[in-house]
Amino acid sequence: MSTKAPSLAKDLHPGLPSFCWSVILIALLCASGCSDEMAAPSTSITGTSNPSSDQEIPQTTVAVAGIDAPPHFTGPRSVIAADRQLHISWDPARDDHTAPERITYRIYLAARSGKQDFDNPVATTSPGMTSHTLEDRANGEPIFLVVRAFDEKGQNDGNETEWPALPNPVLYVDGTAQPGGNGTTPQSAMRSIDEAIGEAIGLSGVNIHVAAGLYPEQLLLFEGMGIYGGFPTGFIAQSDPEVHRTELAGKPQRDVLILPPGQRLVVIDGIFFNGGGEARRAIVADDCQIRISRCQIHSFRDKGIQVETDRDDEGESTGTIHYCTFRNNGGDGIRVEGFIDLSLNNCTLIENGQSGLSVTPMVPRRGEKARIELNRCRISRNKDVGLSLRIDEPIGNDEDPARVRITLRGIVAQGNRDHGASFDVRYQENSPVDLRIRVEHSSFLENDRAGVHIDADAPGDFSIAHCSFLGNQGDEAILITGDSSSALTRIRSCLIGASAGFGVQLKDLGWLDVSRCLLIDNGGPAIFTADQNQLRARMWASSGIGAGPVGTRMEGAEMRPATDDNRPGFMTVKKAFEDGVQVDRPEQIPIPEQGFLFPPIGGERIPFQHAGGGRLLLADEDRSPVKENSVWLFSDTPVAPTWTEFAASTASRHDDETQLAAPPGLVFPGIPKLVSAPRRPLEVISLAPQPSILSSGNELSWNYRLTDPPSSVPEVFLSIDGKQKPVETRLVGEILQVTSPTEIPRGSRVRIEWDLESGSTDPATRISHEWLIAKEEGGG
CATH class of the missing domain: 2.40.10 (Thrombin, subunit H)
Structure with missing residues (x-):
């Protein structure tokens, strides 16, 4: 096997630093990124510069001939609100051709979440700047902020990582200050956080800046308030909680910080919460809007934080959690209940006594959207399921269905004592819910059971794409169960290896679409279903069972021999x-x-x-x-x-021998995790009737439900026993209707094929299904 350094674009994803291939392989499939009225003319910039001397980040990522990739950038590291001000800082972006000192940044604002106008930044920095202060912002008006990096060619990273903030007057707190201060200046700082909260009651809002020190307090924080820790004594520099530790110490059997219901944003930033093994929870939030950022939440007897809503038509909690660590808590790191819209970005949930994140249950509401999104998070060594999510029956009487969006992107779930991630769909099959679960560019490693478990009692859009599953110790790396016969789980472009048992197992009803995957060195059959009709035909020609000793394919290319002593x-x-x-x-x-x-x-x-x-x-x-x-x-x-070398040594080839039946290397982002959501291709969510033996060939029609309405009616091919026949197609919104005007004889085999992407020649994008017509009426 060749050991030469890669020299072709196909060997390295553009923008990757030159780590050894093992770094590319992990997150071979690791990685992600997250996915108005306030726009104003660009302003001149003041701020700080962080030149390319930063040793942790190379000046450029690896340049690949003929390819110029956008910068790699993860958005702000901190956003500090003050009186009519926002101070924003970030780590320098990386680019394959532009050095950090020549990268510029643009700042976008909106009055509502997701409404930024990315054609009109409010500020553009000078090259190389890594911070900026926005002045003259109206107090009490919420701001939703996004920062993007631009290289010398004008390419930007495209991230939508949003930080909410609320400018308001500042009160200063320093535990070493002299008694009697009123908190309005650093020199007259108050001595306790609770004193500052009491002073602010009756105001429309306040930002409390807290110097380093130990604060053994139990607090009630009201809507419109923010607490920012990490400042040095005297407030002579900006907040840096890694250097200046602001610690809230919990009392036995008590919660440290309670957030009652409210409509205005509450911010908790730069605080070290220490439960000491005795305090109950760090933060309890009920029906409120929150931002928790740059916090460490350790060693609470129960959960780290709990976010919940009332089960009525009004209860709702929304928020974001950025750059936080939840570690060694007795229960879940984070517990979420009810109707929720929450995103976690760049967080670590590790060594908690139960799950890292538990959403039990999520309660959808008809006519509205509930959301859980995780981007670039690590969930490791928790003593239960790493991420546990249960979706209950929707509430409400609206005519429109409930919308549920679950996204994991750039996650590493490793060494958890149960599944890495588990999704439990509990509502009835005919319930009015538009459900989409997407697991993308993530790695599931060494979990005690499956890497991912989906238990689908109702249909939805279940997608696992560009992920790695390595060394999971359950009966399978990916486990699909449930009572819905129409639930479809799509697994595409994944590496599944070294599992103790099966690569993928479909245990109950439903069906699988496995395409362009490489399954290798697993302890049991690569793919297992009780009924082979549950496995879509295009998997058979588009996935490679690797050189491992045990593998099953129902048809398609032969397995590679397992006797290659030189293969990795x-x-x-x-x-x-x-x-x-x-x-x-x-x-x-x-x-x-x-x-x-x-x-x-x-x-x-x-x-x-x-x-x-x-x-x-x-x-x-x-x-x-x-x-x-x-x-x-x-x-x-x-x-x-x-x-490229690994796949060539381990994967089978497509039936036509034109290419490897394995994920193409160029689609994988490697360790620098994706910042913006990758383009999601058109996909099939469900199909009726499913591939099976049909009792009759008269007046047959099929309905493909798609993730999005296609721009045009696809060209569909229908064949009977290998001979192409006429076919009628009709597009109704997201439903593609296919009808055979020809009566199909008994005992015939019917195949329907069409391309998800117009003009594509990639077998992995081709939809291909087969049905058999019973030889006798009512027969099988």
């Missing part, structure tokens, strides 16, 4: 010893006599010697990452292979 692959550590490890299924995985282990989420390689029987002796390098149930990429070469 994946292995799971079952036991760790002082000088080495024991790996799983050594008799089935072709382990070389000596080679290298590469961590799938990036890091240093570890040389090994194969001592036989699955025992690997490790070199003297740091072995601390090599733990039981951890998954590793192995190779006999000191340089990890590129994705």
Whole structure:
């Protein structure tokens, strides 16, 4: 196998830094990004510059010949509201051709969420700036802010990561201040946060700036108020909670911060919440609008925070959580209940006693949209399901259906004691709900059960795309269950490897669409369904069962032989010893006599010697990452292979031998996670009748429900026993109706094919289904 450095555009995604291929492979499928009236003319800029001397971020990402990618940028790191001011700061963007000191930034504002006019920024910075202060903002008027990076060619990152803020007068708090201050200046700071809240009662709003120190207080924070910590004593510099720790210490059996119902924004920023193992919860929010940012929430006896709403037509909680860590809490890191619209961005939920994030239940409301969105978050080593979400029966009497949007993008769910993520659809199959669950550009690694579990009792748009599933220890890497016979789960362009059992299992009703996936080194069959009609035909020609020892395909290309001793692959550590490890299924995985282990989420390689029987002796390098149930990429070469080389060594080819039956490497973003939502292609949500044996061939028609209305009626081909026949098509909104004017003889095989994208020649985008007409009336 070649070990040369990649030199072609197909080997590296544009914009990736030159990490070893293992970094690309993880998030080979890791990664993401998040997805008015206030627009004003651009202003001149004052702020701070952070030149390219920042050692953590290279000047440019890797340039690929012939490709000029937009900058990689994740939006602001902080937004501090003050009296008629907003101070915004961010980390420098990276670009494949433009150095950080030449990148400019544009700031967009709106009075309502999602209403920014991206053609009209309110400010454009000078090149290289990493902060800016907006002046002369009206107090008491909410602002929804987005910052984008622009390279020298005018390309921008396209992110929509939104920070809400509310300018208002400032009160200052410093626990070391002299008694008797009124809080209106840094020199006259109050000594406690509770004193400042009491002073602000009756005002329309206030921003409380808090200096570093320990504050053992229990607080009631009202609507329109903000608390910003992380300031140095004397307020001589901007907030930096990593340097200046503002700590709220909880009292035994008590909640630290309570947010009663309200309509105006509440902000909690830059605070370290310490439960000490005795305080109940850090934050409790009920029917309010919140922004929680740059907070550390650790060691509470119950949950870290709880956000809930009343189960009536008025209850609603909305908000965003940015750059927060929830760790070592006795219950869930975050618990959400009711009708909710909440996004989490760049958060860490780790080592909590139950789930990292638990939404139990989400209660949709007819005629309105409920939403949970996670972008670039890590959910690791929680003692239950990493992310647990249950959707209950909708409430309300509106004629329009409830809309539910669940998005995971750029998530790493690793080492959780149950599933990495679980989605439980509990309402009736005919309930008026428009449900979309999208899991994109994420990695699910080493979870004790499945990486993702979907339990669908009703149909919806269930999509898993551009993800990696490695080393999950359940009976399968992806588990689909439920009582809905019309629920369709689409799995496309995924890497599924080193699972203890199946790659994908459909256990109950419903059906699978698996396309352009690579399944390798799994302990059981790659794809398993009780009824092969539940598996869409285009998977059979578009997915590669890798070189692992166990694989099943129903038709299509032959498996690659499992005897290739030189191929790379994946292995799971079952036991760790002082000088080495024991790996799983050594008799089935072709382990070389000596080679290298590469961590799938990036890091240093570890040389090994194969001592036989699955025992690997490790070199003297740091072995601390090599733990039981951890998954590793192995190779006999000191340089990890590129994705192109890996796929060529492990994947089957399409039936026509023109290309590999595996995810194409160019679609994967690698470790720098996507900032903006990738373009989502047209997809099929459901089909009636499903692929099956039909009792009659008279007056047959089929209804394809699509994610969005196509721009034109697709060209559809219908064949009977391989011979093309006339077909009638009609487009009604998101429904494509296909009718056969020809009576289909008994015992015939009917195939319908059409392309999701006009003019596409990629087999993975072709819709292809088959039905059999019963040989006898009422027969099978």
